[in-house]
Amino acid sequence: MFRSLLFLSLSAGLVHAEAPPRPLVPIMGWSSWNHFRVKIDETIIRGQADAMAANGMKEVGYRFVNIDDGFFGGRDAKGNLLYDDGKFPSGMKDLATYIHGKGLKAGIYSDVGADTCGSQYDKDQKGFGSGLFGHEEQDLKLMLKDWGFDFIKIDWCGGRKQKLKEQESYTKLSKTIRSIRPDVVYNVCRWQYPGDWVKDVADSWRISSDINARFDSIMAIVDKCEPLWPHSGPGHFNDMDMLQVGRGMKPEEDRAHFTMWCIMDSPLLAGNDLRSMSKETLEILTNKEVIALNQDPLAYQARRLRDDGDLEFWAKPLGKIDGGDVAVVLLNRSDKSADIAFDLSAAGIDPAAGYALRDLWKHETQTGLKDATLRREVPAHGVVALRIKGKPAAANPFAK
Template identity: 40%
Template sequence: MGRFVRWVVAVVVAVAGCVVVVGGVSAPAVALDNGLARTPQMGWNDWNSFFCNVNESLIRQTADVMVSSGMAAAGYRYVNIDDCWSTKSRNAAGDLVADPAKFPSGMRALADYVHGKGLKLGIYSSAGTTTCAGYPASLGYEARDAALWASWGIDYLKYDNCGDHQGKSGVQRYTAMRDALAATGRPMLFSLCNWGQESVWTWGMGVGNSWRTTGDIGGNFGSVTSIIDQQVGLDAYSGPGGWNDPDMLEVGNGLTGAEGRAHFSMWALLNAPLIAGNDIRTMSAETRETLTNTEVIAVDQDWGGRQGTKISDNGNLEVWRKPMSDGSVAVVLLNRGTSTATISTSASALGLGAASSYSVRDLWAHTNATTSGSVSASVAGHAAAMFLVRGAGLVSPSATPSATPSASPTGGSGSGAVKAVASGRCLDVSGASQSNGAQAQIWDCNGQSNQQWTSTSASELRVYGNKCLDVYNQGTADGTNVIIWDCNGQNNQKWRFNSDGTITAVGANKCLDVPNNATANGTKLVIWDCNGGANQRWTRT
């Protein structure tokens, strides 16, 4: 937000010669250990469409539509309030005050409403004396403000960079708020918004869950491509718990449908936070379909060890690739020009091993093809094509298993594999990772340790001896990801085996689910309302 202020800031920075420099920086810090943003956060923010015209009705209506439109089911969780939500001064006790004209029910009641939808509420402040719109900010008030937000039930803080910094560096100012948030004991995702200053990517990982890498985005394709250019070389500074943030989405805000799809494709390839900035209450069907394309979202939410990188640049024609955790590669063919052009790459350039053939899944057309090695498409101007490419021997998204076993009651005790009835594939930890936040998925049963699950007397499903099957961030909404995490005894790590073959997540009272009745290797598991479908039934082996 705050582009009317930050445009001036950006010009001053450029004149001073403090442009973003990637070379010669140190290795990224260890991820912030607050248990959040194990995959890039998804949600909505009011600024790009409403600026200071934020109020309680807008937030409630947006939460309603986030559920009814299918956005929540697609993974969007956070409903974020930006600048201008408070009064122009603190109260006599020194606290920030929610503007009673804009938020007559108060922030606690608003948070309760949003939480009742299975969603989370975000708030905004700045690491200076004032916000970008001139409201009181949090420099020097970190502990007080963090405690207040925790008492309201806030789940997310976007922390801007406006106001007087009182001679303190970004590291000092943002670290102070990090520590204040931690001291509250309430998990609050911490989004740093310092516009890419001070090479934030080199220290952001240990301070926040995401960090802006650039100035503000605008609702035009030139702004989108300019920001894309600034992501080159930042791929090493990103991973579970902390993400490079190229700013909010402008899908549905001034972009054509094709431009919006290209924008969304690139943000997904970059493992960027997906924070919608349009008015979702009035969005077109085309915009909704873009924002809820679960195949593209799956690329964003998958961590294959590296965010997407550019591998070919031929003027306006670019090729970007991103390794996926199942061994496939996501690719975007981007046409920045105005005329239709053919863009091509090859399996070898994408880093895929030699194979007799490759499957190519078009993530926008939702179609499959095969190739002997060339990946090519005719791409309109200001548009992109996006594919998932797999070598022979990897299962394509449309493939069906060779056999479909019948259901039998799952046992609530013992150790071994847990097999999905619909696919015949096993409950598996992606990439055999032992890291907190690794995604649970289905995969061909192979007897390896990442498929060996032990039921405990505490209703846990343990793998590797010390990791538990876990509902991400204690979520309760349909579509919440299922991951592994250090066993901690919380309800989001408790599972109940039922006589019909379903497995219930105790904390959410929802079932372990293979989304969309998928059967392919690498399908990520979620929780969903229990319906007894084959995609929710499991057997012990």
């Protein structure tokens, strides 16, 4: 499913294919919810855009600056959606224009139902009645066309409260969004895998309840997402939620978290304050070699090929299913460092033909290897991430 891409080239004398309206690889960016929840304002959002454009994140692919819940100002007497002009005195259109001026894209938020999640859980009184219900076309036209936002996350708190039908509601919203602007990236935030129908409706979809900055929360989401790999592919991705890198976990846990989101093709939306993060956090978020696994055009979600309790062996093909270019991640969930070994043939590589090995966190390369089995020490709550290039093994572990 979704495993092949057709690349047509004028230079090759073939018919030129139009560029897809939306990205075929997971989006990268930042979102306000994890760090700020509803306590956002114009200064905060502009500051994130400024930081992303200047600190190296933009250069490695981060583009979206997404405003989550907390910007609403209720509705006027005619039902027109308002923004909070105390928080956003320059207005939402001006803010989107500012973000665009940095060479970035702007994202926005709403809910299927009448009330937003912030109104229910964060006592944001202005979120009551600010959801899309009953104002779908009116609000989406305002946010996506008049204000100019390029991404929209649509939550389910109001929809759940009103007992709406999720497939019917999200499908209707998809049709409206595509009619207004086909290029807008649409995220369904239902807090569980919605069902196979969603791949024809949205660009990405949440598969779990909200993430927390704890290693057990990270691992729980990994486990929920792993069996969903057949539903992921170019332009359609399982969303494992916003990143918690730089929000209180240990560095090894942050590296493990970021690596798993990358190999499992989740959208990469930083959830920390970009204005004040440490050098170490920035280095994790901008590791180009790990990001390359996430942005690979094959868009094959990594699979857990062996589970030895707390010690796991994951892999995914890159470029082609049988191209001899494979990413391997060794994951240690335990509280102590441990050795993890794997056979090259189990990763789809023929060791007898020789292969090259790249450690993506140490940035070290070995060539001319022929060992049939590799063994690495993996730190507690950590990973070892490898990229292996060689001749494909006779048996392909990634074929369906």
